[in-house]
Amino acid sequence: MKRYKILLSIVLLGFSYFSQAQEIVALKEAINFALQNKADAKRADLAIKKAEYKIDEARSGALPQVNANTGLQYNPIIQETALTMQGQTIVIKMGQPWNSNLGVTVNQTLFDQRVFTGLKAAKSTREFYQINADLTDEQIIERVANAYYQVFVQEEKLKTIEISYSNTSKVRDVIKSLVENGLAKQIDLDRILVQLNNISSTKQQLLNAVDINKNALKFYMGYPINQPINLADNKIEPNLVLLEDHVNVENRTEFKVLSKQKELLDFAKEAEKANLYPTVGLSGNYGVQGFGENFITAKNYTWSDLASVGFNVKIPIFTGGLVRSKINQAEIDLLDIQEQITDTRLSLDLEYQNAKAQIENALKTVDIQQENVSMAQKVLNNTQNNYQQGLANLTEVLDAENALTDSRNNYSNALLEYKIAEVALIKAKGDLKTLTQ
Numbered sequence: 001m002k003r004y005k006i007l008l009s010i011v012l013l014g015f016s017y018f019s020q021a022q023e024i025v026a027l028k029e030a031i032n033f034a035l036q037n038k039a040d041a042k043r044a045d046l047a048i049k050k051a052e053y054k055i056d057e058a059r060s061g062a063l064p065q066v067n068a069n070t071g072l073q074y075n076p077i078i079q080e081t082a083l084t085m086q087g088q089t090i091v092i093k094m095g096q097p098w099n100s101n102l103g104v105t106v107n108q109t110l111f112d113q114r115v116f117t118g119l120k121a122a123k124s125t126r127e128f129y130q131i132n133a134d135l136t137d138e139q140i141i142e143r144v145a146n147a148y149y150q151v152f153v154q155e156e157k158l159k160t161i162e163i164s165y166s167n168t169s170k171v172r173d174v175i176k177s178l179v180e181n182g183l184a185k186q187i188d189l190d191r192i193l194v195q196l197n198n199i200s201s202t203k204q205q206l207l208n209a210v211d212i213n214k215n216a217l218k219f220y221m222g223y224p225i226n227q228p229i230n231l232a233d234n235k236i237e238p239n240l241v242l243l244e245d246h247v248n249v250e251n252r253t254e255f256k257v258l259s260k261q262k263e264l265l266d267f268a269k270e271a272e273k274a275n276l277y278p279t280v281g282l283s284g285n286y287g288v289q290g291f292g293e294n295f296i297t298a299k300n301y302t303w304s305d306l307a308s309v310g311f312n313v314k315i316p317i318f319t320g321g322l323v324r325s326k327i328n329q330a331e332i333d334l335l336d337i338q339e340q341i342t343d344t345r346l347s348l349d350l351e352y353q354n355a356k357a358q359i360e361n362a363l364k365t366v367d368i369q370q371e372n373v374s375m376a377q378k379v380l381n382n383t384q385n386n387y388q389q390g391l392a393n394l395t396e397v398l399d400a401e402n403a404l405t406d407s408r409n410n411y412s413n414a415l416l417e418y419k420i421a422e423v424a425l426i427k428a429k430g431d432l433k434t435l436t437q
Helices: 001-020 028-038 037-060 115-179 184-219 254-274 320-388 396-429 434-437
Strands: 065-074 080-085 088-093 098-109 279-292 302-315
Touching: 028 184, 028 320, 028 434, 037 115, 065 080, 115 184, 115 254, 115 320, 115 396, 115 434, 184 396, 254 320, 320 396, 396 434
Parallel strands: none
Antiparallel strands: 065 098, 080 088, 098 279, 279 302
């Protein structure tokens, strides 16, 4: 029985390893995983929750404040005073050795402009953190998308070098056969072996590059670094995109963040102005007081109760210019954020125009490099045929093979530049969330 349990454990471990080794993700899955697991996204969610508590904090200022208090005091030396009555002076004690109190106080604000302003500001704070969380999500999406395509292109280059190795190996086999039959020179075989070694070295470099880029992708995803991951086997197909002359930059999250900051600064200014308003409140308390010659448990310890209700008005008259200086500082902050908004508007406009130019150039480059791959393949095919017929030498074959490899790598680079430009354009239009759909 024990033997069967061991075998079952081995089988389960094997299935577990197989499932991990076959972990395949598409771009959408990688992005959604990052939005759920990346620390930046989690911290943004925590900030939203904190904003909810800030609203509760602001709301508490408008609710009754109830406090209980108690105390026990022992006076080893009682203060005395003298009273003169009808020509006689009497010395009396001012209190008892033991004193205690127990009571409850209630305070209710009737009017405090700072409380009302704080409630409005707290709600805007929640909206600010929500917008800021959206901005964080967009930054995560952009990083993951770019890292994903970096891995994709490196793997395409790896496929290219493997094809080159396979083709060069076939040429090696042909030349080896010719050398064995005395129809080719040994130096030709040596040269092709050197070429194969160079390709193997390049392949190893690409394998390392794939691993490094995958680790970067895992980091941006919040994915375990030591767990294998593979990309979905999809091809990059350039698409014609609709390019508008201008976009409404006010839809960009970066602009919304600044606009909400300006709103919060308006509330901050109003909060400073509220210090010039009077405050009105009610207060009440009820308690009992005890005193006696002996400790509280003594029979002759005397208790009496007390109660009071009060109406309080506080009117600020002169603060030495403190409030005015704070209002002026808040006004400067508003002017500063307005300059940031103006500059950001121009910056986002520039970003969109640059993204348009980048995507247009990237599409043209992809077309050119794709045509180069077709031409290089034709040259290689013709050169190999000529070599077999004795009309071309080995150098021409190797040069043609290298040219094809370079053109394929250039095409892969062009695809990468296109995808990066595409992500930049989607971002410039404020549509990064569409990559999660």
